[in-house]
Amino acid sequence: MSFQSRYRFSAAWLPDGWRRNVVISVDPAGDIVDVSPDDVVTTARLVNGAAIPGMPNVHSHAFQRSMVGLAERRGTQADSFWTWRETMYEHASRMSPECLNAVAAQCYADMLKAGYTAVCEFHYLHNQPDGTPYAEPAAMSQALIDAATTAGIGLTLLPTLYQTADFGGAAPTARQRQFVLATDQYLDLVDGLSRAQSPQIGIGVALHSLRAVPPDAMKTVLTSLPATKAIHIHIAEQDREVAAAQQHLHARPIEWLLEHARVDRRWCLVHATHATHAELKAVAATGAVVGLCPTTEANLGDGVFALPTWLAAGGTFAIGSDSHISLSPTEELRWLEYEARLATKHRNVLAAHGDGQGDGSTGAMLWRHACTAGTRATARNIGAIEAGRRADIVVIDTNSPLFAGRDENTLIDTFVFSGAGHEVRDVMVAGRWLVQEGRHSAETAIAVNYKRAMNRILE
Numbered sequence: 001m002s003f004q005s006r007y008r009f010s011a012a013w014l015p016d017g018w019r020r021n022v023v024i025s026v027d028p029a030g031d032i033v034d035v036s037p038d039d040v041v042t043t044a045r046l047v048n049g050a051a052i053p054g055m056p057n058v059h060s061h062a063f064q065r066s067m068v069g070l071a072e073r074r075g076t077q078a079d080s081f082w083t084w085r086e087t088m089y090e091h092a093s094r095m096s097p098e099c100l101n102a103v104a105a106q107c108y109a110d111m112l113k114a115g116y117t118a119v120c121e122f123h124y125l126h127n128q129p130d131g132t133p134y135a136e137p138a139a140m141s142q143a144l145i146d147a148a149t150t151a152g153i154g155l156t157l158l159p160t161l162y163q164t165a166d167f168g169g170a171a172p173t174a175r176q177r178q179f180v181l182a183t184d185q186y187l188d189l190v191d192g193l194s195r196a197q198s199p200q201i202g203i204g205v206a207l208h209s210l211r212a213v214p215p216d217a218m219k220t221v222l223t224s225l226p227a228t229k230a231i232h233i234h235i236a237e238q239d240r241e242v243a244a245a246q247q248h249l250h251a252r253p254i255e256w257l258l259e260h261a262r263v264d265r266r267w268c269l270v271h272a273t274h275a276t277h278a279e280l281k282a283v284a285a286t287g288a289v290v291g292l293c294p295t296t297e298a299n300l301g302d303g304v305f306a307l308p309t310w311l312a313a314g315g316t317f318a319i320g321s322d323s324h325i326s327l328s329p330t331e332e333l334r335w336l337e338y339e340a341r342l343a344t345k346h347r348n349v350l351a352a353h354g355d356g357q358g359d360g361s362t363g364a365m366l367w368r369h370a371c372t373a374g375t376r377a378t379a380r381n382i383g384a385i386e387a388g389r390r391a392d393i394v395v396i397d398t399n400s401p402l403f404a405g406r407d408e409n410t411l412i413d414t415f416v417f418s419g420a421g422h423e424v425r426d427v428m429v430a431g432r433w434l435v436q437e438g439r440h441s442a443e444t445a446i447a448v449n450y451k452r453a454m455n456r457i458l459e
C-alpha cells in the first residue's frame, strides 16, 4: 500500500453538502483517494476549520499584476479601455523572461492566499519587445510554468495566437509585434509545451480575439488540435469591437464565432459582455462556459454582462481576475450578484439559478457554480472534494470573529459577502499545504524576487 496523508477536517463542503469530521486521504501524486465523513476513529491530523473546494481562476494575464494602480490617473483625453491598453503595452514591453517569472510567482502566490488554487494563464507575450523571437522560443511560456511551480498553483497555460491589429487583417503595430507568432510557429509552441504536461500543468490554447486572429488562422489552429484541449477566446469585450466585427465580418463576434467554429464544452468565452439574448441562448446550447471578470470589466469600463439572462438560458459561468486589479474570488463573486441586484432592484437574484443544493444561499450557489464551470475551463481534474480529484482545498478560519454564531448554512454567504480575504487560513494544492495560517510557504523569497523585478520594470 502506498503512503497516504490523512487529515480530519472539522467540517467539509462535499458534493452532497456539509459534513462534519471528514477524513480526507491524499496519495503521493496529489489525488484524493478517500473521503469519509463522520469519522472520529481514524488517526489523522486535525485541521480545525471549514474545508471547501479551491476556486479555479479561468482568466489571467499575470504580467498585468505589476501595473495595478498605474493607470488610475486621468489623462488629457477621455480614458477608456483603449487608452488603458496603451499603458499596458508600454508595461508589456518591459517584461523579460526573468521579470515575467518574478511577477507571475507573486501574482500566483497572492491568488493562493485568497482561495484560488488553479489558474488559466492567457499568455501572449511570446517575443522580445521588438518582435524578435527569444533564442528559446518558449522562454516566456517556460517563465510562467516555472512561476506556477514556485508558487504551487495548478496551471492551465493557454499559449495565445495573436496576428493582426484589427479585423480585416490590419498589420500588427510596433508594440504588438511582441505578441505575434505565425500559425506554424504557434502550433510548434503548443506542441512542444504539450509534451511536458503533468497533472499540475496542463496546456490548452487561446485565440486572442477575432480582431487579432484572422479566420484562416483560426481554422488551421482548431483543425490541428487534439479533441481534449481547452479553447479560450476574448470574444466581445468592447462596443467598438462589436461594431468593427459587424463592419468587417457582417456579424456580431459571438454570432460569427458560432457560425465558423464548432463551439462546444471545451470552449471558454471570456468577456461575452456585449451579447444579444439570441446570442446568449445559442452559446448556452453549445455547453461553452463564459469567463466573467467583473472587477476588471468594471475597472476598464467594459459594460455589464447579462448574467441573469444567461443563467435562465441554462448557461454556466466561471470567474477570472484578468488584469488582477483584484485577486479575491469572493470579490469577483459578490460583484456578479451586486450587478444583478442593481439592474433588477431585487435581492438574491442569481440564487434562483442554483442546483437546489445550496438551499437558496447566494454565496453557496456562486462558489459552487464558478468552481464547477471553472473546472471545465481548466480541463483539469479539480473543483470538488471527492475521491479521484486533485486535493485542492481551501480552509476557512471559522474561529475568526466574522463567523461567530454562524453554522454551515450561513458560512459561505458570510465568507462571500463580507470576506476581506484573510478568512482563508490554509490552502492545499495537490495534497501540499502551500498556505498555512495565512502565509505562503515561499512568500519571502517570492517577494524579494518580485521587488527586484519591479525595480527593473519601472526604472
Ligand SMILES: [Zn+2]
Residues within 6 Å of the ligand: 059, 061, 122, 234, 270, 322
Ligand atoms: Zn484578458
